[in-house]
Amino acid sequence: MDLRFEERQEKLRETMRKFVEQEIPREYARELDEKDEFPHHLIRKLVDYDLARINIPREYGGHGGDILDLMIIFEEIAKRFPTLCWSFGNILLYGNEIIGVNGNTEQKEKYLPRLAKGEIKFSFGLTEPDAGSDAASIRTRAVFEDGHYVINGNKMFITGAGVTEYTITFARTAESKYNGITSFIVDTSLEGYSAKQLEKIGHRGSNTCEVTYENVRVTPGDILGGQEGLNKGWWQEMKLLNQERLVLSSCALGIAQAAFDDALVYARAKLGRTQDKGVAQMIQHQLADMASSVEAIRYLIYAAAWKETKGMQPVMETSISKYFSAETAKKVVTQGLDILGADAALMEHDMQRYLRDIMIYSIGGGTSEIQKNIVAKTLNL
């Protein structure tokens, strides 16, 4: 048994820490949160650090990195500004990963080199106003007409949909619930596509949108994976789930760690002022509890990721990771709020933002309840 990261991975973490310290000072993260604008500028910087090609296969000019690399990147960014994880996810996850896993050769050759240079970004359009947890009940339709697929419908909560050049659109092409869904690579500059940014409590700047498709015309060549991908959308999506859950888990870990770090600084100052030893112990134990939680999240999710890199298909493990990290991180943040007391609600502290940001991890990418349904199913219940 050996639980150490490889040297290469440690180096990546070092790079990310430097990136965060240099490019996202605390004040800047607060400013971005307040402005609620997509962090184009920071994406550019990440590309300049040559990070956009990290998980592109070598034969397409990438570094051939794996899920552990993504998690290291996301964990470090999330400690300071988790919105940027999502925005960078518009390249790494919804671009590189989707095209790399499900695209055909032609699509890989067309998109991967441009993704690597940060020239294009992708969003992921599955959820609809009435199809969230029950995502396979989507009603957006693609009808084949005169050599084109004509897409009509509405999508909801699509992150980056107003700023990405392409969006993977899940649409109904046959009646079968699971075998009638096709994913299309849709150019967002096409006529009939429009996205409206939603205002929300956290992850501000992620450009999460309500999207409308009005007779958007794409070609059969735009089916993800080519003609063979017809009606395979749901199963293509299944192949991405482990990765997505793990990446989200690493974001939750980053936020929990940040909440703990801030609480630690604050607690030290408080202990300096506290004369009652019993009260001091209440504070100490609260921090010990938080530290235990953060440690538990870390080992749980990286162990699941390790299994994923070994091809062990850890479905239950990634669901547990997503569920446990989201719920436990929420708990850590509320303990952080507790340590700061009323200060926690002030904009001059980041604890309130950690709560606003962490709340999405038990909702997006499959809610905690849905993750538990999956775990229960794997337990044959």
Next chain:
Amino acid sequence: MDFAFSEEQGFIRDTIQKFIARECDREVVKKLDEDGQYPEKLFQTIAQMGFCGLTVPQEYGGGGLDSLGAAMVTEELAAISPVLAGAFCATTFSGGLVISSLGSTDQKEALLPEIVQGGLCVTFGVEEPDSRYGSVLVQTAAAKSGEGFLLEGSKSFVRCADRADYIIVLADTDGDADSGDTLTLFLVDMKSPGVKVEPMDKVGFHSSSLCRVVFEKVLVPARSILGGEEMFKKGWSQLENVMAVRHLEVAALAVGLSQGAYDYAAGYAKEREQFGQPISRFGAVRTLLSEMAIGIQTGRDLLYRACWRADSLKGFLKEALMARIVASRVAQRSAMDCMQVLGGYGYANEYDAQRYLRDSMVLFEGKISSDDLMGSLSALLGLDGASR
């Protein structure tokens, strides 16, 4: 034992619910929150309905001591607008209840009738930027000067200081000694020269303020000592009552906010369908909502018991503190779980779940964290080793 409410209390609940249905719907509150606008008109309507006199004795024009009734009004208001509920508390609890129990006859005669009319907002200045309630670190000092005192220092987390008419200030009245009995509570007119107010930027309660109040050589006459001149250096003993009232306020706000979050989430869960059925049918959602309901009822029972003790003129510090601790936790949990029940929509500003969550963070007003509260409670339970 009898858990029944008086006829009047039933009437109070009914009237305030009707008022909310009539004039204070979700859209109105949402707009106030977005614009950061204080609900002045709504508050005046509440005052006209006579609710501000609920904690004031009849001889001063009030309805007699009914902090339970006032807590009910607070609860109902907080379910829809914690800000409006906070304004009501500033008048009835910090104002009416504190002055009725601690004020001098002069102070009562001067202020209580105005409180009954809803024309007076009173706030507390207890915490300081660098100190904790309970410790002896009160840096705000009041030095004797001629007929009165010169007040110097600052207080933080003062609610509604920008609109308050009076602030109850805890100050050190004996420069060098550092035992409890050097403290005095003053009832300071906010219009006094030298009082400065700086709003603090916070995550919730957007339509009302939380402020730092700075006192720069503020001249305070000796008759402004809360309870009159004979209460000089008796601030420590009075503080118990002030804090108990404050715990009641926060508990009532928290119970109300929780109830609002529950109603909102339960309503949504019955409407929203996934997998061909209302999500309220899923075991997970039923568990979330049932746990919320249990928590709210627990907090409410503790709150009512503390109010009942207050209204029966029994000590209620311990009960109010317990109510506050439980109700604040429940409020945080309820706001978070409300968002969970709404799923993605809970995260969107268009829906109210996010406002409940932001407001719940501001409920912990006062530089008070759970170790402070548990520290105080365990001391009341005789667990701090100090002989009492």
